[in-house]
Amino acid sequence: xxxxxxxxxxxxxxxxxxxxxxxxxxxxxxxxxxxxxxxxxxxxxxxxxxxxxxxxxxxxxxxxxxxxxxxxxxxxxxxxxxxxxxxxxxxxxxxxxxxxxxxxxxxxxxxxxxxxxxxxxxxxxxxxxxxxxxxxxxxxxxxxxxxxxxxxxxxxxxxxxxxxxxxxxxxxxxxxxxxxxxxxxxxxxxxxxxxxxxxxxxxxxxxxxxxxxxxxxxxxxxxxxxxxxxxxxxxxxxxxxxxxxxxxxxxxxxxxxxxxxxxxxxxxxxxxxxxxxxxxxxxxxxxxxxxxxxxxxxxxxxxxxxxxxxxxxxxxxxxxxxxxxxxxxxxxxxxxxxxxxxxxxxxxxxxxxxxxxxxxxxxxxxxxxxxxx
Amino acid sequence: xxxxxxxxxxxxxxxxxxxxxxxxxxxxxxxxxxxxxxxxxxxxxxxxxxxxxxxxxxxxxxxxxxxxxxxxxxxxxxxxxxxxxxxxxxxxxxxxxxxxxxxxxxxxxxxxxxxxxxxxxxxxxxxxxxxxxxxxxxxxxxxxxxxxxxxxxxxxxxxxxxxxxxxxxxxxxxxxxxxxxxxxxxxxxxxxxxxxxxxxxxxxxxxxxxxxxxxxxxxxxxxxxxxxxxxxxxxxxxxxxxxxxxxxxxxxxxxxxxxxxxxxxxxxxxxxxxxxxxxxxxxxxxxxxxxxxxxxxxxxxxxxxxxxxxxxxxxxxxxxxxxxxxxxxxxxxxxxxxxxxxxxxxxxxxxxxxxxxxxxxxxxxxxxxxxxxx
Numbered sequence: 001x002x003x004x005x006x007x008x009x010x011x012x013x014x015x016x017x018x019x020x021x022x023x024x025x026x027x028x029x030x031x032x033x034x035x036x037x038x039x040x041x042x043x044x045x046x047x048x049x050x051x052x053x054x055x056x057x058x059x060x061x062x063x064x065x066x067x068x069x070x071x072x073x074x075x076x077x078x079x080x081x082x083x084x085x086x087x088x089x090x091x092x093x094x095x096x097x098x099x100x101x102x103x104x105x106x107x108x109x110x111x112x113x114x115x116x117x118x119x120x121x122x123x124x125x126x127x128x129x130x131x132x133x134x135x136x137x138x139x140x141x142x143x144x145x146x147x148x149x150x151x152x153x154x155x156x157x158x159x160x161x162x163x164x165x166x167x168x169x170x171x172x173x174x175x176x177x178x179x180x181x182x183x184x185x186x187x188x189x190x191x192x193x194x195x196x197x198x199x200x201x202x203x204x205x206x207x208x209x210x211x212x213x214x215x216x217x218x219x220x221x222x223x224x225x226x227x228x229x230x231x232x233x234x235x236x237x238x239x240x241x242x243x244x245x246x247x248x249x250x251x252x253x254x255x256x257x258x259x260x261x262x263x264x265x266x267x268x269x270x271x272x273x274x275x276x277x278x279x280x281x282x283x284x285x286x287x288x289x290x291x292x293x294x295x296x297x298x299x300x301x302x303x304x305x306x307x308x309x310x311x312x313x314x315x316x317x318x319x320x321x322x323x324x325x326x327x328x329x330x331x332x333x334x335x336x337x338x339x340x341x342x343x344x345x346x347x348x349x350x351x352x353x354x355x356x357x358x359x360x361x362x363x364x365x366x367x368x369x370x371x372x373x
Numbered sequence: 374x375x376x377x378x379x380x381x382x383x384x385x386x387x388x389x390x391x392x393x394x395x396x397x398x399x400x401x402x403x404x405x406x407x408x409x410x411x412x413x414x415x416x417x418x419x420x421x422x423x424x425x426x427x428x429x430x431x432x433x434x435x436x437x438x439x440x441x442x443x444x445x446x447x448x449x450x451x452x453x454x455x456x457x458x459x460x461x462x463x464x465x466x467x468x469x470x471x472x473x474x475x476x477x478x479x480x481x482x483x484x485x486x487x488x489x490x491x492x493x494x495x496x497x498x499x500x501x502x503x504x505x506x507x508x509x510x511x512x513x514x515x516x517x518x519x520x521x522x523x524x525x526x527x528x529x530x531x532x533x534x535x536x537x538x539x540x541x542x543x544x545x546x547x548x549x550x551x552x553x554x555x556x557x558x559x560x561x562x563x564x565x566x567x568x569x570x571x572x573x574x575x576x577x578x579x580x581x582x583x584x585x586x587x588x589x590x591x592x593x594x595x596x597x598x599x600x601x602x603x604x605x606x607x608x609x610x611x612x613x614x615x616x617x618x619x620x621x622x623x624x625x626x627x628x629x630x631x632x633x634x635x636x637x638x639x640x641x642x643x644x645x646x647x648x649x650x651x652x653x654x655x656x657x658x659x660x661x662x663x664x665x666x667x668x669x670x671x672x673x674x675x676x677x678x679x680x681x682x683x684x685x686x687x688x689x690x691x692x693x694x695x696x697x698x699x700x701x702x703x704x705x706x707x708x709x710x711x712x713x714x715x716x717x718x719x720x721x722x723x724x725x726x727x728x729x730x731x732x733x734x735x736x737x738x739x740x741x742x743x744x745x746x747x
């Protein structure tokens with residue numbers, strides 16, 4: 001086998017073999033499995049100290065900016081957003097190009113309730129912000145989800161732009177000056193959410209991500225998840241089989257919007273100052289790139305994609321003005337060589353399907369016995 | 374108060390709106406053609422337009438040698454010279470945009486369809502070697518040398534992988550187009566002589582008032598834009614409806630597999646589709662610089678989004694729909710801006726789109742490139 005053949009083999013392997021890690025962990029004894037997962041989670045919580053580990057540190061460190069800042073301000077936020085967008089794009093198969101709109105709705109709700117027009121505490125604002133984002137998802141989804149594919153894309157793109165321009169022009173929302181002095185999360189024991197130390201924000205964000213991942217995993221394997229699967233693969237067939245496609249698409253939109261809004265509150269609570277230029281249209285496209293880059297429809301892919309898209313430009317800051325160019329070229333190359341994304345969707349064999357055998361039919365009179373149906 | 378504004382300037386707004394709409398329509402044709410044939414949003418079409426504006430700029434200033442300012446005035450030309458300069462500019466824009474669109478198809482789309490070939494492999498190989506070298510050195514000359522050295526071995530490797538023969542999922546096309554679009558715009562911003570600044574273009578046409586229309590002065594550049602756009606559209610419709618190749622385009626739009634079985638060279642037809650879209654965008658680019666006298670590395674993005682909106686508004690995949698959508702969008706934006714204030718311009722465009730799609734889910738005229746009712 002020549003080198004190029006080997007490379008070809010490597011880049012075009014079918015989806016199933018790549019995602020063997022999860023299955024192998026799943027087959028381990030219970031104790032081993034849980035200790036492995038615990039080890040993984042602990043190492044994630046230790047991320048702010050990663051740059052001090054010898055080899056890993058050289059790999060991940062971001063020259064010019066603090067690594068801590070990058071993981072709290074960008075990586076955590078992008079991962080959360082990618083998780084939410086993955087519900088819409090990856091699970092339900094709806095192309096959303098205006099996801100930044102929901103992110104902005106979350107951030108602005110927190111801003112308005114905790115600084116601009118009221119003085120509510122952070123803990124109260126966040127659920128309200130999530131609910132408001134969810135409602136905005138339903139409001140946008142109700143008229144538009146009857147549209148198909150690419151029409152939906154352009155309409156959502158318009159929505160993202162409308163949110164930004166409205167925020168820019170409405171004095172009630174602070175206009176182009178934006179909103180400052182947004183509430184920060186309350187201190188929890190030794191975790192003090194101040195300006196100097198970014199670590200508490202990181203721990204908070206990571207915890208939220210783990211909760212969201214757990215929630216989404218349950219959802220993905222529930223009736224709702226199966227309905228999304230059906231809608232994504234063939235909407236007409238799903239409708240014929242009795243799936244209320246509109247309802248489930250709306251659910252996907254609402255849940256996606258809620259997670260986007262949650263990411264927005266996290267962002268606004270950390271930077272404590274937002275203005276409309278924080279939510280440009282390009283950010284939506286970056287979010288979508290994160291999901292597709294990681295692997296559409298695969299939660300671990302979305303996490304990886306979000307982390308890579310957020311971290312990579314900071315890692316290569318030493319050619320600061322050229323990093324966006326590099327990012328563009330990298331997008332093309334990844335799509336050309338791994339069109340399914342870095343971690344493709346696992347074509348999960350349902351357990352009942354793996355053990356299912358076609359029913360043995362006793363040959364009827366006049367049949368040879370080998371003929372089927 | 375703003376109500377009075379729209380009464381007083383209604384016909385003024387109409388003229389500028391129609392001219393703007395004509396430019397939208399020409400760019401929208403590129404989206405509509407590609408969508409009609411491949412069923413995908415050609416996200417990088419905006420950059421094809423942007424490259425066209427730079428081509429007209431370079432044709433006028435560098436090839437013909439017209440300065441920005443001459444003896445304190447604009448470098449106006451008259452008579453035959455003017456016509457020759459304008460023609461050279463539009464041809465320059467069309468050639469470069471057309472070539473750009475074709476190259477784009479080869480680099481960012483065809484490898485994903487599983488039938489990549491040499492041009493795409495070589496360009497991608499150069500781009501990847503060049504990009505990797507950026508990480509290690511800032512000298513542009515060294516980067517180019519490393520890029521060139523890396524091209525040959527990488528291209529051979531890429532070509533093997535490209536021909537895997539199965540098509541990627543639809544979202545992959547979208548992302549690779551977004552990547553290509555980002556890379557092109559950024560390349561202009563990084564290596565262009567004025568970086569991220571605005572470029573002025575030389576104003577060769579004196580923008581005189583040509584005639585009066587319902588109490589409004591109609592400037593000559595608007596007339597040129599509107600007439601030019603109509604001519605281009607007519608030529609395109611004739612091409613798609615009357616020629617053999619046009620029939621191929623319609624056949625592929627209807628059913629790719631059947632067309633292939635019946636002997637249509639599908640890859641060639643797709644190439645022609647991109648070429649046509651690029652040529653239209655090049656013409657639009659020249660008209661844009663004619664009216665606005667400027668360009669910039671990111672000029673394509675918003676205009677591209679608007680033009681795509683126009684294409685959807687009229688019914689994507691429908692050539693006549695692109696014209697109608699462009700005009701409706703241009704006019705709607707202008708009237709809306711006068712009514713509610715200029716800052717709401719983009720909001721109005723999208724609200725208009727939402728309203729139309731609610732009542733006519735496939736646009737004003739519906740999708741129809743395949744049905745040949747253009």
